[in-house]
Amino acid sequence: MFELIIRKANLPDGRTGIDIAVENGKIAAIEHQIEASAGTEINATGRLVTPPFIDPHFHMDATLSLGLPRMNISGTLLEGISLWGELRPSLTQEALVERALRYCDLAVSQGLLAIRSHVDTSDPRLITVEALVAVREKVKPYIDLQLVAFPQDGYYRAEGGVESLNRALDMGVDIVGGIPHFERTMDDGRASVEALCRIAADRGLPVDMHCDETDDPMSRHIETLAAQTMRFGLQGRVAGSHLTSMHSMDNYYVSKLIPLMAEAEINVIPNPLINIMLQGRHDTYPKRRGMTRVRELMDAGLNVSFGHDCVMDPWYSMGSGDMLEVGHMAIHVAQMAGIADKKTVFDALTVNSAKTMGLEGYGMMKGCNADFVVLQAADPIEALRLKPTRLWVIRRGKLIAQSKPRIAELFLEGRPTKIDSGRDYVPMTPS
Numbered sequence: 001m002f003e004l005i006i007r008k009a010n011l012p013d014g015r016t017g018i019d020i021a022v023e024n025g026k027i028a029a030i031e032h033q034i035e036a037s038a039g040t041e042i043n044a045t046g047r048l049v050t051p052p053f054i055d056p057h058f059h060m061d062a063t064l065s066l067g068l069p070r071m072n073i074s075g076t077l078l079e080g081i082s083l084w085g086e087l088r089p090s091l092t093q094e095a096l097v098e099r100a101l102r103y104c105d106l107a108v109s110q111g112l113l114a115i116r117s118h119v120d121t122s123d124p125r126l127i128t129v130e131a132l133v134a135v136r137e138k139v140k141p142y143i144d145l146q147l148v149a150f151p152q153d154g155y156y157r158a159e160g161g162v163e164s165l166n167r168a169l170d171m172g173v174d175i176v177g178g179i180p181h182f183e184r185t186m187d188d189g190r191a192s193v194e195a196l197c198r199i200a201a202d203r204g205l206p207v208d209m210h211c212d213e214t215d216d217p218m219s220r221h222i223e224t225l226a227a228q229t230m231r232f233g234l235q236g237r238v239a240g241s242h243l244t245s246m247h248s249m250d251n252y253y254v255s256k257l258i259p260l261m262a263e264a265e266i267n268v269i270p271n272p273l274i275n276i277m278l279q280g281r282h283d284t285y286p287k288r289r290g291m292t293r294v295r296e297l298m299d300a301g302l303n304v305s306f307g308h309d310c311v312m313d314p315w316y317s318m319g320s321g322d323m324l325e326v327g328h329m330a331i332h333v334a335q336m337a338g339i340a341d342k343k344t345v346f347d348a349l350t351v352n353s354a355k356t357m358g359l360e361g362y363g364m365m366k367g368c369n370a371d372f373v374v375l376q377a378a379d380p381i382e383a384l385r386l387k388p389t390r391l392w393v394i395r396r397g398k399l400i401a402q403s404k405p406r407i408a409e410l411f412l413e414g415r416p417t418k419i420d421s422g423r424d425y426v427p428m429t430p431s
C-alpha cells in the first residue's frame with residue numbers, strides 16, 4: 001500500500017505506460033503495472049509526467065511591479081534599470097513580500113517548483129534582501145528558492161555597492177552575483193569579476209553573474225569569469241547569465257572562448273524572452289537576435305538552462321510563469337526545430353536547470369523526490385508546442401495544484417463536438 005500511485009504516465013525520456021509509486025515523499029517504484037494499491041491514485045491516461053519546471057534566472061523583487069511608477073517607454077534595458085531606480089525608494093518590505101508570494105502562487109499553478117532569483121543589493125536599506133529571505137522561508141514547503149546577491153547599479157559603480165553586497169551575503173543570500181558590463185569601464189568590470197569570484201571562494205558559495213548582457217562584441221567579461229573560475233577552483237559552481245554579447249562576437253575569438261568556458265564548467269543561462277526583447281535595440285536592419293550561441297555551447301558540452309528572467313516588471317511587460325513559453329521562444333530564437341533539438345530544449349527547462357542550481361533528488365528515478373507535473377500533452381515536444389494545462393502538480397507526493405483539462409466545445413453542423421488540442425491533433429508522422 002503506497003501513499004500515491006500515478007498510473008499510465010508518459011515520461012520525458014520516451015517511456016510510456018509507466019506507473020509511479022510514492023512513499024515518504026520519494027519515488028518508491030517506477031515501472032510498468034505496479035501491482036499494489038495506494039491511498040490516492042491518479043490516472044495520467046498517457047499524458048506526460050515530468051519532474052517540475054525550474055527557472056534558474058529570475059527577479060522576484062521586481063516581479064508584478066509593472067507600471068510602478070510608470071511604464072518603460074523606450075523598452076530598453078537601460079531605461080528599465082533607471083525605472084527600477086525610480087521605484088526603489090518607495091519599495092516597502094510588505095509590498096515586496098506580497099508580490100513575491102503572489103508570483104509563487106502563479107509558479108506553483110504552472111508546475112514551476114524551483115527558482116533562482118537575483119535580489120538587488122544596491123539600496124543600502126537592503127529591504128529587498130530582507131523581504132526575499134523571508135519569502136524563501138515561507139515558500140520552502142512548495143518551492144526551492146535560491147537567492148543571488150545582485151548589485152544592479154554596479155559593484156564598483158554604485159556608492160556603497162561593495163559593502164551592501166557583503167552585507168546581503170551575511171544576511172543569508174546563497175549566491176554571489178555581479179554585473180561587470182554595467183561597471184564604468186572594462187577594467188572595473190574585469191576587477192569586479194575577480195573580486196566577486198574571490199568572495200565566493202572565501203565564503204564557499206556559488207557565483208551567478210549577469211554577464212555581457214549587451215550587443216557590444218567587445219564585452220568579454222565571460223572570458224575573465226571563466227579564467228577566474230579556474231583560478232579559484234570554482235569549476236561547476238559558476239553561472240554566466242545572458243552572455244548576449246557572444247551573439248555579436250567574432251567567430252575566431254569565440255572558437256577560443258568556448259573551450260575555455262567548457263574547461264571552467266560554466267553553467268550558461270540564456271533568457272530567450274528577455275534577450276529577443278531587449279537586444280538589438282540600437283540596430284536598424286539587419287537586426288540582431290541577441291541570444292547567446294546556444295547550440296554551439298551545448299555542442300561543446302556546456303550545461304545550458306533557460307531562465308524566465310522577468311514577469312511584468314520594468315524590463316518586460318509580458319510573462320506568465322510558464323517555462324514552456326520560455327522554451328517555445330528558445331526554439332524560435334535559436335532555430336532549434338529538429339526533433340532532437342526540441343527534446344534538448346525541454347531538458348534545458350528541467351534537468352539542466354537542476355544541475356545549474358545543484359538541486360538534489362531531482363528526476364524520475366527510484367529514490368528521487370516525488371515532485372511531478374502531469375501535463376495535458378503526450379510528450380515534451382507536444383508540451384513545448386501547446387504550452388498545455390498543468391493537470392496535477394505534486395510536491396513530495398502531495399497534490400499542491402490542479403486544473404481542469406482545456407477542452408473546447410464546438411457547435412458546428414457535422415463537425416466534432418469537442419476538441420482536446422493535444423489528443424485530437426496529433427501529427428500524421430511522428431513528431
Ligand SMILES: [Zn+2]
Pocket residue numbers: 057058059118210309
Ligand atoms: Zn536578470
